[in-house]
Amino acid sequence: MISVDAMGGDNGPVAVVAGLADSARQNPGVSYILHGPDAELSRLVARQPALAGRCTIRHAAGVVAMTDKPSHVMRHGGGTSMWSAIDSVRAGEAAAAVSCGNTGALMALSMIRLRKLPGVNRPAIAALWPSRNPGGFNLILDVGADVRAEATDLTQFALMGASYARNGLGIARPRIGLLNVGTEDHKGRAELKQAHEMMPATAEAGDFDYVGFVEGSDLPSARVDVLVTDGFTGNVAIKTGEGTAKLISDFLREAFNVGILSRFAALLALGSLGRLKRRIDPRRQNGGVFLGLNGTVVKSHGSADATGVSAAIRLAITLARSGFQDRLAARVASAARARQDAAGDGETGGPSE
Amino acid sequence: MISVDAMGGDNGPVAVVAGLADSARQNPGVSYILHGPDAELSRLVARQPALAGRCTIRHAAGVVAMTDKPSHVMRHGGGTSMWSAIDSVRAGEAAAAVSCGNTGALMALSMIRLRKLPGVNRPAIAALWPSRNPGGFNLILDVGADVRAEATDLTQFALMGASYARNGLGIARPRIGLLNVGTEDHKGRAELKQAHEMMPATAEAGDFDYVGFVEGSDLPSARVDVLVTDGFTGNVAIKTGEGTAKLISDFLREAFNVGILSRFAALLALGSLGRLKRRIDPRRQNGGVFLGLNGTVVKSHGSADATGVSAAIRLAITLARSGFQDRLAARVASAARARQDAAGDGETGGPSE
Numbered sequence: 001m002i003s004v005d006a007m008g009g010d011n012g013p014v015a016v017v018a019g020l021a022d023s024a025r026q027n028p029g030v031s032y033i034l035h036g037p038d039a040e041l042s043r044l045v046a047r048q049p050a051l052a053g054r055c056t057i058r059h060a061a062g063v064v065a066m067t068d069k070p071s072h073v074m075r076h077g078g079g080t081s082m083w084s085a086i087d088s089v090r091a092g093e094a095a096a097a098v099s100c101g102n103t104g105a106l107m108a109l110s111m112i113r114l115r116k117l118p119g120v121n122r123p124a125i126a127a128l129w130p131s132r133n134p135g136g137f138n139l140i141l142d143v144g145a146d147v148r149a150e151a152t153d154l155t156q157f158a159l160m161g162a163s164y165a166r167n168g169l170g171i172a173r174p175r176i177g178l179l180n181v182g183t184e185d186h187k188g189r190a191e192l193k194q195a196h197e198m199m200p201a202t203a204e205a206g207d208f209d210y211v212g213f214v215e216g217s218d219l220p221s222a223r224v225d226v227l228v229t230d231g232f233t234g235n236v237a238i239k240t241g242e243g244t245a246k247l248i249s250d251f252l253r254e255a256f257n258v259g260i261l262s263r264f265a266a267l268l269a270l271g272s273l274g275r276l277k278r279r280i281d282p283r284r285q286n287g288g289v290f291l292g293l294n295g296t297v298v299k300s301h302g303s304a305d306a307t308g309v310s311a312a313i314r315l316a317i318t319l320a321r322s323g324f325q326d327r328l329a330a331r332v333a334s335a336a337r338a339r340q341d342a343a344g345d346g347e348t349g350g351p352s353e
Numbered sequence: 354m355i356s357v358d359a360m361g362g363d364n365g366p367v368a369v370v371a372g373l374a375d376s377a378r379q380n381p382g383v384s385y386i387l388h389g390p391d392a393e394l395s396r397l398v399a400r401q402p403a404l405a406g407r408c409t410i411r412h413a414a415g416v417v418a419m420t421d422k423p424s425h426v427m428r429h430g431g432g433t434s435m436w437s438a439i440d441s442v443r444a445g446e447a448a449a450a451v452s453c454g455n456t457g458a459l460m461a462l463s464m465i466r467l468r469k470l471p472g473v474n475r476p477a478i479a480a481l482w483p484s485r486n487p488g489g490f491n492l493i494l495d496v497g498a499d500v501r502a503e504a505t506d507l508t509q510f511a512l513m514g515a516s517y518a519r520n521g522l523g524i525a526r527p528r529i530g531l532l533n534v535g536t537e538d539h540k541g542r543a544e545l546k547q548a549h550e551m552m553p554a555t556a557e558a559g560d561f562d563y564v565g566f567v568e569g570s571d572l573p574s575a576r577v578d579v580l581v582t583d584g585f586t587g588n589v590a591i592k593t594g595e596g597t598a599k600l601i602s603d604f605l606r607e608a609f610n611v612g613i614l615s616r617f618a619a620l621l622a623l624g625s626l627g628r629l630k631r632r633i634d635p636r637r638q639n640g641g642v643f644l645g646l647n648g649t650v651v652k653s654h655g656s657a658d659a660t661g662v663s664a665a666i667r668l669a670i671t672l673a674r675s676g677f678q679d680r681l682a683a684r685v686a687s688a689a690r691a692r693q694d695a696a697g698d699g700e701t702g703g704p705s706e
Contacts, residue, residue: 069539130600144534147542181497181588186422189500189585216592220600229589232542235534236586237593239569244594247483247573248601 002316003094005085006036007063008101010303013044016100019309020055021048026310027317033088035060035081060084064101066302070108077109086113089295095320096296098287098312100304106297107145107290114295117329119336122146122153123292124231125299126164127238128285132222137285139165140179140219142231143238145290149230151194154178155202156332160291161226162208163331167322168289168315171225173207177214179229179237187213195228205335287312289319292332296325355669356447358438359389360416361454363656366397369453372662373408374401379663380670386441388413388434413437417454419655423461430462439466442648448673449649451640451665453657459650460498460643467648470682472689475499475506476645477584478652479517480591481638485575490638492518493532493572495584496591498643502583504547507531508555512688513644513681514579515561520675521642521668524578526560530567532582532590540566548581558688640665642672645685649678 004020006013013036020032031054034041038059045051062080064073077083082101088094090113099106107123116123124142131138141161142149149157158176165174178195180188185196196213203210214224216237229237286308290297296319300312319325357373359366366389373385384407387394391412398404415433417426430436435454441447443466452459460476469476477495484491494514495502502510511529518527531548533541538549549566556563567577569590582590639661643650649672653665672678 067537132600132603147534179589181500181585184420216589216594217596217599219593220596232534233586233589236532236569236582237589240572240590240593241569241597243570243573244597245601246570247485248598250485252605 001031001094003033003085003088003097005081005099006034006041007081015305016309017044018306021050022306022310023313024050024054033058035084058084064105066102070104073105074108096316098298098316100300100302110290110293110297114293117292119332120292124157125288126291127288129219131220135169140227140234143234144231147232151191154195154228155198157228159206159335162206163328165225167324168319174225175209175211176226177211177224179227180213183213205338287315354384354447356386356438356441356450358434358452359387359394360434368658369662370397371659374403375659375663376666377403377407386411388437411437417458419455423457426458427461449669451651451669453653453655463643463646463650467646470645472685473645477510478641479644480641482572484573488522493580493587496587497584500585504544507548507581508551510581512559515559516681516684518579520677521672527578528562528564529579530564530577532580533566536566558691640668
């Protein structure tokens with residue numbers, strides 16, 4: 001069972017219900033709880049044959065707007081579709097929640113309703129990014145749960161990112177790097193140097209390979225699977241990457257619009273350009289995953305269309321089926337124990353994940 | 354007169370001397386001082402007719418390696434070509450210095466040999482980035498002089514970036530934004546909120562428009578000319594952008610290599626792709642400019658070929674001709690006075706720039 005917030009996205013409940021129907025067609029065994037205004041949603045759902053008998057509507061009259069401050073939503077968010085969607089996970093009805101709404105509010109509500117996992121200081125948001133790796137994507141976290149991270153937070157991000165990569169991307173032993181301004185040991189801020197020293201022990205507890213410092217240019221590279229950074233840097237990095245990709249695609253379109261020969265070439269190249277577009281289409285890897293809470297929450301792009309919403313729900317289904325949430329919790333708890341026992345024998349075998 | 358460090362780049366003095374010859378052909382009135390091992394450079398220069406009578410070789414036996422730590426170079430860098438190149442600016446022989454060498458070492462030597470401008474706390478490195486603006490480029494600083502910046506540093510970066518944009522890019526009244534994780538006032542770290550409040554007064558002193566917080570996606574956007582950030586975030590941002598551009602260009606090449614039709618389309622599209630490539634070719638906007646010192650230093654990409662070296666020298670020539678260095682110094686000094694007088698009448702007319 002997946003819990004879906006119908007409201008708060010740029011394209012409204014129409015896009016969400018269309019995405020839900022797409023998801024239902026692709027995932028025959030899955031059913032959904034859809035949160036939002038009953039009358040409007042009933043009408044939209046009734047038009048989708050794929051959702052017949054598979055979608056329960058949970059009435060919530062309120063909507064969290066994109067401009068609402070997280071602190072305001074924490075105090076007055078009861079009765080909103082976002083709150084209701086998270087509470088389905090809290091109550092154990094649904095294995096994961098998906099929302100296209102306000103990121104800050106979604107994180108704030110997830111924190112107060114689901115609470116942090118024991119042993120986690122700062123939750124993080126993990127995002128996928130197109131890469132040269134065989135699976136086609138790298139993982140980066142935090143991309144905006146918080147604007148700062150201490151050394152111990154960064155090691156927890158590594159543990160959580162490794163769990164996600166293993167269960168969500170099927171990478172048995174993820175390679176993890178710390179995002180810095182150079183790869184030499186003497187580079188970067190104090191908390192990075194400290195985390196760099198703590199990483200080998202964390203890697204043993206978390207069953208991943210620590211590859212050391214990586215740079216911004218490694219976000220799409222094949223030398224790493226997971227990039228660990230604070231939420232400020234991670235947010236700027238992925239938005240810069242998105243902006244650059246958009247600039248090049250616009251320039252490319254302009255280049256092909258100059259002269260008859262270019263337009264003819266563009267027609268012939270449609271197949272090639274289509275393949276390229278599918279490879280870097282942000283809708284196909286839609287979904288930031290909140291890590292470090294008692295429950296799985298997937299944040300879809302606010303501007304997601306039906307394809308994007310369906311991709312975000314697919315991610316929630318994959319993570320729910322993998323038992324990711326319990327494994328991540330066990331891994332974090334065992335690493336915390338290992339840290340406490342560090343004065344002991346140094347053996348830190350975690351549970352098999 | 355431009356001072357050029359022949360050594361320390363990935364492609365050695367061959368690429369630098371070829372770039373110097375290209376620059377000499379394009380800039381008939383300019384002459385050069387070239388720093389490095391006399392015998393080797395004399396042989397290379399003798400092969401370039403364009404350099405006949407226009408290039409003085411200044412012997413320096415030592416070379417700063419890419420792996421040398423800045424602290425080591427500060428203590429033992431005397432006698433290197435990099436030190437010698439900076440000292441030509443210090444002595445007033447040359448209007449600007451250009452080097453393809455180790456960035457950290459170049460900044461460290463520039464700091465101790467040229468000293469900071471009065472009123473500047475942290476120097477910064479400014480880089481150009483392809484954008485949708487009419488001039489084709491935006492400016493971002495700091496991209497790596499230091500890993501942190503306080504609120505007052507960020508306002509000085511804004512002043513220095515405005516001077517560079519005015520004198521180097523010909524933008525009479527630059528629009529300046531503070532890089533953050535969102536555009537709302539409540540977003541970001543404490544020093545950003547503080548700088549945000551100080552910016553309107555700085556904008557008046559610095560004769561620029563403050564557009565508020567901008568995001569990573571604005572690096573190539575037309576809503577801003579100069580993005581201000583700390584050197585850690587700026588470094589990650591431009592390297593992420595470079596990595597993304599490289600990924601897309603590789604994917605594009607692969608896409609056009611699948612099937613006969615695609616290859617034929619690629620042939621027809623050569624013109625279009627060539628135009629695109631020229632528009633985003635990193636060699637054409639090569640050169641990070643060190644701001645906030647008593648002298649102009651341009652850092653070329655370490656991997657620059659002749660075209661790249663020539664572009665970095667062109668940037669140094671442009672800045673030298675515009676009288677940028679004196680104007681920037683006057684602007685920073687006047688802003689510092691304005692800050693001190695802030696309790697006074699609030700009128701902060703700087704020198705006409």
